[in-house]
Amino acid sequence: MAVKNPSSAREVILEVENVSKSFPGVKALDRVSFDLRKGEVHALVGENGAGKSTLMKILSGVYQPDEGTIRYKGKAVSFRDVNDSHKAGVGIIYQELNLLPHLSVAANIFIGREPLTKYGTLDEKKMNADAAEILNRLNIRLDPTIILQRLPVSKQQMVEIAKALSLNSEVLIMDEPTSALSEAEIDELFSIIHALRDHGVAIIYISHRLEELRHIVDRISIFRDGHSVSTDDFTAIRPYEIVSRMVGRKIEAVFPPKQNVPTKEKLLEVRNIVRAGILHDISFDLYRGEILGFAGLMGAGRSELGRAIFGADPIDSGDVIMGDRKLSLNSPADTIKAGIAYLSEDRKAQGLAVKMRLTENVTMANVQKISKRFGVISRDQEMEATQRYVKDLNIKTPSLTQIVNNLSGGNQQKAVVAKWLFKDSKILIFDEPTRGIDVGTKYAIYELIGRLAREGKGIIMISSDLPEIVGLTDRMLVLHEGSLAATLTTAKTTPEEILRYAAGVTKSIQGDARMSDQKPTQARKQP
Amino acid sequence: MNETKVEPSETTKTSNRSAEALDRLLTFAAVIILFIIFSIVAPYFFTVRNVLDLALQTCTITMMGIGVTFCIITGGIDLSIGSVVALTGTIAVIVAIRGVPIWLSIIIGVLVGVVTGSINGLMVTRLKLPPFIATLGMMMVARGVALTITNANSYSAPQGFSGLGNDTLFGTGRQFPGIPYPVIIMIVVALVFGFLLSRTRLGRYIYATGSNEEAARLSGININQIKVTVYIICGMLSGLVGVILASRMVSSQPNSAVGYELNAIAAAIIGGTSFMGGVGTILGTVIGSFIIGILTVGLTMAGANYFMQQIVIGLVVIGSVTLDQVRTRR
Numbered sequence: 001m002a003v004k005n006p007s008s009a010r011e012v013i014l015e016v017e018n019v020s021k022s023f024p025g026v027k028a029l030d031r032v033s034f035d036l037r038k039g040e041v042h043a044l045v046g047e048n049g050a051g052k053s054t055l056m057k058i059l060s061g062v063y064q065p066d067e068g069t070i071r072y073k074g075k076a077v078s079f080r081d082v083n084d085s086h087k088a089g090v091g092i093i094y095q096e097l098n099l100l101p102h103l104s105v106a107a108n109i110f111i112g113r114e115p116l117t118k119y120g121t122l123d124e125k126k127m128n129a130d131a132a133e134i135l136n137r138l139n140i141r142l143d144p145t146i147i148l149q150r151l152p153v154s155k156q157q158m159v160e161i162a163k164a165l166s167l168n169s170e171v172l173i174m175d176e177p178t179s180a181l182s183e184a185e186i187d188e189l190f191s192i193i194h195a196l197r198d199h200g201v202a203i204i205y206i207s208h209r210l211e212e213l214r215h216i217v218d219r220i221s222i223f224r225d226g227h228s229v230s231t232d233d234f235t236a237i238r239p240y241e242i243v244s245r246m247v248g249r250k251i252e253a254v255f256p257p258k259q260n261v262p263t264k265e266k267l268l269e270v271r272n273i274v275r276a277g278i279l280h281d282i283s284f285d286l287y288r289g290e291i292l293g294f295a296g297l298m299g300a301g302r303s304e305l306g307r308a309i310f311g312a313d314p315i316d317s318g319d320v321i322m323g324d325r326k327l328s329l330n331s332p333a334d335t336i337k338a339g340i341a342y343l344s345e346d347r348k349a350q351g352l353a354v355k356m357r358l359t360e361n362v363t364m365a366n367v368q369k370i371s372k373r374f375g376v377i378s379r380d381q382e383m384e385a386t387q388r389y390v391k392d393l394n395i396k397t398p399s400l401t402q403i404v405n406n407l408s409g410g411n412q413q414k415a416v417v418a419k420w421l422f423k424d425s426k427i428l429i430f431d432e433p434t435r436g437i438d439v440g441t442k443y444a445i446y447e448l449i450g451r452l453a454r455e456g457k458g459i460i461m462i463s464s465d466l467p468e469i470v471g472l473t474d475r476m477l478v479l480h481e482g483s484l485a486a487t488l489t490t491a492k493t494t495p496e497e498i499l500r501y502a503a504g505v506t507k508s509i510q511g512d513a514r515m516s517d518q519k520p521t522q523a524r525k526q527p
Numbered sequence: 528m529n530e531t532k533v534e535p536s537e538t539t540k541t542s543n544r545s546a547e548a549l550d551r552l553l554t555f556a557a558v559i560i561l562f563i564i565f566s567i568v569a570p571y572f573f574t575v576r577n578v579l580d581l582a583l584q585t586c587t588i589t590m591m592g593i594g595v596t597f598c599i600i601t602g603g604i605d606l607s608i609g610s611v612v613a614l615t616g617t618i619a620v621i622v623a624i625r626g627v628p629i630w631l632s633i634i635i636g637v638l639v640g641v642v643t644g645s646i647n648g649l650m651v652t653r654l655k656l657p658p659f660i661a662t663l664g665m666m667m668v669a670r671g672v673a674l675t676i677t678n679a680n681s682y683s684a685p686q687g688f689s690g691l692g693n694d695t696l697f698g699t700g701r702q703f704p705g706i707p708y709p710v711i712i713m714i715v716v717a718l719v720f721g722f723l724l725s726r727t728r729l730g731r732y733i734y735a736t737g738s739n740e741e742a743a744r745l746s747g748i749n750i751n752q753i754k755v756t757v758y759i760i761c762g763m764l765s766g767l768v769g770v771i772l773a774s775r776m777v778s779s780q781p782n783s784a785v786g787y788e789l790n791a792i793a794a795a796i797i798g799g800t801s802f803m804g805g806v807g808t809i810l811g812t813v814i815g816s817f818i819i820g821i822l823t824v825g826l827t828m829a830g831a832n833y834f835m836q837q838i839v840i841g842l843v844v845i846g847s848v849t850l851d852q853v854r855t856r857r
Contacts, residue, residue: 062745083747098742100735102805111735112746114728121726 010037013202014059014090014171019068021054028054030226031068036171041193041203043213043234046223047246047297047466052206053095055223056173059204060092061085072171083112091169093160095176095206101149106131108148109163134166138192154185161192172196173204178212179299190216208297209481210239210503222246239505244496255471256446260453262290262474267458268340268427270309273318278304280483282318286427286458291449293469293476293490294462296502300479302462303345306429309460310342311335322427336365341420343413345432345462351416354405358397359386361404361415365423389418393448413445417452428452429460434468446472466495480504554799554814561818565825572828576704585820586713587612590768591787592794592812593720594761599795600724601737601757602804603658607647607665608765609787613780614673615639615769620684620779621676629687636770637763643669644762648755666788673781682779692775709771716764721809733757737804793840794819797847818843 014036021029029051036042044052057063059070061079069076072088079085085092099108106128107114115123115130131144140158148156157177164172174193178186193203193216207213213220213234221231222245229245268286273279279301286292294302307313309320311329320327320335328334332342344351352361359382363370370381386400393414397407404415413433420428430449434442449472453459463469469476470490478486478501485501566573591608598605619636623629643665650661691708698705724730735743736753744750773779798815800807819840826836 081747082745086747094745098739098745100738100742100805102738103731103734107731111731111743112748114731116728121722122728122731 010039012036013038013073015071016055016059017069017071019055019058019065019070021058021063021066027226029058029065032223032226032228034221034228034231036202036204038170038202039197039200040218041197041205041216043217043220044204044206044223045208045210045213045220045242045246047464050223050246051226052223053175054226056092056175056204056206059085059171059173060090086112086167089168089170090173091164091167091171092173093164093175093177095179097153097156097160099148099156099160099163102147104128104145104147105135105142105151105159106144108159109134109144109166111163130166131162134162138162138165139188154181157181158185158188161189165196169201171202171204173206175206176208176299177205178207178209186212208299208503210242210505240496240500243499243503243505246499256443256450259447259450260289260291260474262453263288263456265289267322268309269319269321271319271321273305273308273315273320275304275308275313275315275482278482279308279315282477282479282484284477284484284487286460288456288458289453290475291453291459291461291473293473294460294479295466295469295476295498296479296485298464299481300502301482302464302479303431304482305477305479306342306431306460306462309335310340310429312342336423336425339424339426340429341423341425341427342429343416343420343431343433345435351419352404352412354403354412356404357401358390358395358404358407358415359383359400362386362389362418362422365419369422385422386418389414389421393418393421394444410442410444414448417448425457427458427460429462431462432464433461434463434465466498470495470498478502554811558814558817558821561821561825565821565829569825569828572825575702577824577828579704579707579710581817581820581824582710582713583707584824585816586709587768587772587784588787588790588794588819589713589813589816590716590764591791592798592816593716593809594764595788595791596795596798596800596807596809596812597720597724597733597757597760598658599737599792599800599802600733600804600807601754602740603651603754603757604662604792605644605647605758605761606659606662606788607643607669608761608791609784609789610666610669610673611640611643611762611765612769612772612784612787613782614643614669615766616773616783617673617677617769617779617781619770620682620688620773623685623688624682629685629690632688633691633770633774636773637766640762640764640766640769641759642762644759644765645755647762648758651758652751652754670781677779677781679781681781684773684777684779689774689777692771692773693777709775712767712771716767717809717813720760720764724809729753729756734805737806739805790819791816793844796844799847799851801851815847 012035016032016034018031018033019029020027020031032051032055034055044055046052054063058065059079061081061084064078064080070078072090077088079088079090100111103111109131110127115126117123128144135142135144138158138161140162142151142155142158148159151159161177177189181189193205197203205213205217217234219231220234220237220242222229222242224246265288266285267288270285271283273282282305284292294305296302304313308315308329311327311332311334315329320329322338322340325338327338353364363382363385367377370378370385372378383400389395390397390400395411395414395418397411404412407415417428433449434445449459449461461469461473473490476488476490476498477484478488478498480502481504485504488498488501562573571577591612595605595608615636618639619632622635623632627635647662647665650656650665651658654661693707695705695707696711697703724733732743732748732753735746735748736750740750772783776783794816795807795812796802796815797818798808798811798813800811822839822843823836826839831839
């Protein structure tokens with residue numbers, strides 16, 4: 001917070017003071033303060049949910065703060081909408097591309113402020129020429145008349161940057177601008193950023209990739225859980241300090257005692273899974289009675305890996321082997337039959353038919369089991385099976401035939417588990433099982449997962465909540481940008497180590513991360 | 528159009544251009560081929576009188592199609608236009624009977640279309656109703672109002688009301704009967720709204736809204752305003768068609784134009800308008816409606832009955848969109 005900065009003589013262009021913003025159920029920003037100077041690149045880092053994106057949306061006028069002040073060029077401002085912030089000279093490049101796929105490059109750059117002829121019609125000629133000039137200035141070789149959707153994503157990103165720059169922005173906010181770019185394109189982008197900085201543009205640079213910051217960043221601010229933790233000169237802070245401030249909180253003892261003991265019996269072998277641009281040659285094993293975590297930052301490919309094993313997304317190569325059989329990964333049909341269950345992050349959209357009854361949901365994946373001749377469903381058997389799971393999993397419901405939508409989040413989660421248990425699944429992949437669930441219910445879910453493992457299921461636990469991974473798993477895969485950065489034994493690692501691998505800063509700090517992923521099983525503790 | 532100083536990848540540039548040119552040629556070619564086929568099959572098809580007749584018959588669906596194209600480009604739809612045609616024509620005739628001057632009653636008819644269009648737009652933007660639902664409701668309400676105020680009767684319009692739909696321009700007697708007013712109006716409408724869509728900011732924002740609503744919003748475009756505008760345009764053109772149709776029939780027909788909305792939508796779709804939004808042109812819709820028109824008239828003259836025509840037009844809709852899918856997937 002106290003800034004000891006040699007360049008602090010530079011003029012502050014943007015100042016955020018004690019800004020708070022709440023959404024129903026979450027305080028996204030809690031009295032955050034932050035300042036930005038002319039001609040600096042200011043990195044903003046923090047875990048998912050730290051409040052970075054919310055602050056950016058406030059600065060660009062998409063949201064309004066609940067309290068606090070924003071001073072721009074010394075004057076208190078409140079941007080009512082995007083037009084307002086644009087006019088003031090604050091440009092933003094969003095993480096998800098926000099472009100118009102059916103329009104030309106030039107039309108995208110000038111959307112909302114198209115040059116007009118004296119007759120009031122669009123001046124395409126001028127627009128194309130101006131766009132060409134902007135692209136030229138940025139050294140981007142692109143035909144401004146080409147339709148955007150014909151370009152690769154990386155070029156589209158360049159258009160997004162050109163668009164923000166054409167506003168003559170004095171403040172430019174970049175939210176994960178490199179996430180879709182190749183190495184060469186990143187270099188290109190960095191030289192653009194350097195040039196802008198030299199012209200006095202102030203840049204807020206949000207990134208998960210700590211290793212790329214050192215090329216461009218002057219100062220760094222760290223956010224955590226909606227608070228601004230610190231602001232420092234980048235040269236004055238060590239990478240591990242950044243990481244530990246990002247994690248910050250200590251792990252509270254909200255986890256049930258360990259119930260399961262991993263066996264040596266291989267349930268699942270995953271070999272060389274490749275999905276171009278998303279998953280790079282990932283191999284691992286899962287054992288009976290084991291809870292295996294998938295850790296990593298947003299966009300690392302955790303869910304994608306889970307979905308690939310389940311056959312939900314197409315992969316380019318690789319095998320999933322159960323017993324001695326290679327599973328067909330074209331669709332989930334074969335993996336489900338083999339006994340793999342995927343409990344998706346979005347229960348309502350993918351896991352449950354929320355407008356149907358509990359009974360119907362529990363039996364949905366295995367209706368044959370309760371069907372009599374000619375496919376007639378036996379209501380009695382259905383009730384009986386549901387009753388068993390309601391008792392077994394302690395699902396709190398007024399009746400067996402309750403509409404699932406009316407159950408609480410935790411009980412919905414249990415209903416999904418019941419569905420897959422009824423299907424006799426041997427491997428359960430939990431994708432963010434506790435998202436949107438209150439603390440008390442979380443405990444129950446953790447207990448349930450532990451018990452399933454004790455009963456001999458193999459559990460894969462995908463979570464962006466690091467304490468959860470640390471508190472629950474036996475081993476974990478740490479993913480970084482679609483590659484396996486490390487396979488760690490939970491008992492022998494620390495949150496800091498995990499985050500270092502996840503952020504890809506390991507190379508500069510300690511040894512070669514690749515060492516551990518070549519012998520994933522040896523890292524395991526023998527039972 | 529582009530005299531830029533950059534020299535980017537020439538290959539993508541030229542292939543891009545030629546692909547678009549080819550697309551345009553293909554749809555034109557379809558019309559010309561149809562003309563040639565029917566000229567051979569039905570000897571009287573390619574005569575001045577018949578071509579004029581064809582244009583006259585096609586202009587209702589063309590103008591309705593142009594209106595609905597605006598809605599579809601934003602990712603919406605307007606199912607109410609058929610009923611609105613009946614309602615606006617009916618009201619125009621009724622006020623004319625009550626002694627309102629002809630020119631004023633025509634304007635009133637068009638304004639009724641503007642009102643229904645505004646209501647559609649407000650339902651979509653304020654009540655957040657899906658366009659399909661909002662305009663389905665309006666379709667029923669407008670038809671019901673037309674039937675109620677006339678008690679389901681048709682009334683003859685006063686003298687002079689028939690001019691708009693039945694008079695012609697540039698006629699030279701026997702050799703050339705003249706261009707019917709509705710055809711001239713259609714040409715003007717196509718030019719004006721084609722220009723609006725391709726050359727003005729409003730048009731650009733209409734494409735932007737349909738292409739990526741969120742991106743458009745974040746670019747500072749008032750997407751609600753854009754959406755209301757397209758429904759007003761659509762309603763207004765339906766109103767125009769309504770008074771033209773009433774004038775041609777010289778009466779109020781509350782039961783007319785049933786199902787016209789579907790033909791108009793078909794015309795837009797055949798013309799390359801994407802149901803996903805963001806894509807479509809007025810020229811495309813004009814061509815689309817003429818393909819339907821030529822098929823209808825041509826098949827009739829070639830001796831095919833109405834049911835046969837329905838089958839053919841249905842297949843053309845399916846075929847043209849399939850072709851589009853194949854081309855874009857490539």
